[in-house]
Amino acid sequence: MDFRLTEEQELLIQSLEELLQREVPDSLMAELDEAKEFPYKPWQALADFGILGLGVPEEFGGTPADIQTMTLVCETLGRHAFPLGIIYALGMITIRDIVQFASDEIKQRVLGGLVSGDPPVALGITEPQAGSDAAALKTSAAFQGDDVVFNGQKMYCTLAGMTRYIMLMTRDQQIEDPYQGISMWLLPTDTPGVRCNKMAKVGWWTIPSYEVYIENACVPKSNLIGQMNNGWPQLMANFEIERLALCAASLGAAEGAYDDAAAYANQRQQFGRSIGSYQAVQHLITDMAVKIENMKNYVYKIAWMMDNDLPVRHEHAMCKLYVAQASFEVIDAAMQVLGGLGYTMEHRVQRLWRDIRLMRIGGGTDEIMYNIAGPQLLKKARK
Template sequence: MDFKLTEEQQLLLESFRELLSRECTEEYLREIDEKHQPGVKVLKALADNGFSSLGIPEEYGGTPVDDLTLMLLCEEYGRSGGPSGWPYCIAVDDILTFGSEEQKKITLEYAQKGVNPFSLLITEPGAGSDNSQMSSTATRRNGKVYLNGHKTFVTGAKESPYMLVMTKEPSNPNPMTSMSMWWVPRDAKGITIEPLHKIGWHDISNCEVYLEDVEVEEKDIMGVEGQGFIQLMKNFETERLMMAARVMGMAQAGFEDAARYANQRVQFGQKIGNFQLIQEKLTYMAIKIENMKNMVYKCAWEKDNGISIQVSSALTKLYVVQSSFEVLDDAMQILGGIGYTMDHRVSRLWRDARVYRMAGGTDQIMVHIAGRGILKKYK
């Protein structure tokens, strides 16, 4: 297997790193974290320099690139500690696969301006991992469609101009044929947004969203009516790969900080890196990062080559998010007290990484998906 990056990928990553070193400073990241503000400056810089147009077809003003290249950028973005909301792979992949021409145009235009086009309204108080228990509805009357329901843990609900709302037909007990997706402006009448308060991800909102007779048109359905569950599963595959790439970069940042600190910090008359217990931690951290890279890159390669990533994306996310948190936890241990303070970025990376074991599907759901797929393969 050839692990060498192409010349184009190398040049792209060099340019990306240079931009991030200039715009995505630790001082700025600490400021938006403390103030609970989105990283607008960084997101705008990425858009202005064309990085938010990557992966978008030329007919929509974008620059096509493969998924592996996008994951390399996502990894580098995580390594820089970049603010939440970028890249827009999930929205772009969703809309290109299932969206109408109008939805594609609006979504891809927002993405290229540095704005996450839509938030995903899937989870409900009674329907988390078990999406089949969803109770939000879409009811037709007088030539219109009215959405009603209560969604929770909606990431980016305050920032994104649109919402992708998942509803279920209550008279149909089969989730495979009873769910639909609706494209709704965030400012539509009948939508109420209430922010939740989290221990991490301070630079992006996470909200309760209430839908009360929200009026939409038939044209606002995304994809095929009744096929929302199948479309959602496709969405999750891309989301899981992207999350894995991002948090892997975060783990690499923590590892590098810990290794540098071990070369500088002196205790008992010598640098702590001389102690074998510290060397052991760093060694296993390096092994985990190498394993993570292999899984993420292979999964992205599979997607690029039309190979199903239903199982591999679940395996990748499960291993990478768990291992990333372990690496960041060990980084904090090596740093000691300073790593637990707000003065060091590892504390932010550590608490932000924890949510990846829930978002996009919990560890337990990843085991369920992968385990079921493995057994099916050898049946």
């Protein structure tokens, strides 16, 4: 494995860092967080710079990119403005599903807008009774001539109330095996019968999540993405990449918190000397650095494996499990180094602390990652 960046990657990340420093100062992200507003202006800046087109086919205005490059982008966004990294990561799964499985008409309708700065397509899968047990969903699709009518409810549907489309997962209750009866659809959010209620959350204030109520919402049958009743394998095809992207953004957030803590440890004076001169603080900083190095190695190993078409069935779950926990631990330690300042609303570490906690839940809980990795590890050991 060679993790050295290409000349093009180095130039891309350097230019992206300059863009973020110029267009997305932390003061702006703090204002947006306090106002609980989506970062429209920063998101448009990323579109204008070409970041949102990475991985999208050229015929739709995008630029081919490997997974390592998009992982680098996620990490850089996470380090400078964590919500942007999360939004970018959330868009990767729906974009890739559309690129791989949708009709040319849907691709033409959706992808150009995403490249130009539309918020990502929301993923509508979780329901009140179907969280980690995603296949237990009940949202239905009934055919009426050339149309299909949806009824159901979705929970924690991030971005649904502000995006143009939801990638809606429905289930045919007549099929005994739930994994064989799930279909994937494109649901415009302005369809009559679709109602979104914004949810109050501990963190992710600039990334709104919604309850979505769907009552007799009618769209053409041509809004089917991929094949009927093949939605589950289509969704699973790109869950691994979404989880990797979330890990990369979380790695970036941990790096940002480390930067703040190390700078503060060198600057803050107590008892006539910098607090960084005390062994207790040095231990915290060192533990943070070790975890960041471990996270980085894990994240880019998975990216390398994916780019080389190697299976990552249990490896990606272990990576998600470790990074979700380690990134929180690093940010929590940064808050400890910062002391009272880190707990005030004026410092970005408190935003990172609130936002990073969801990483152990969203995109697959810690417990589900154990359930994915454990059986695969034991199966491997039996060979």
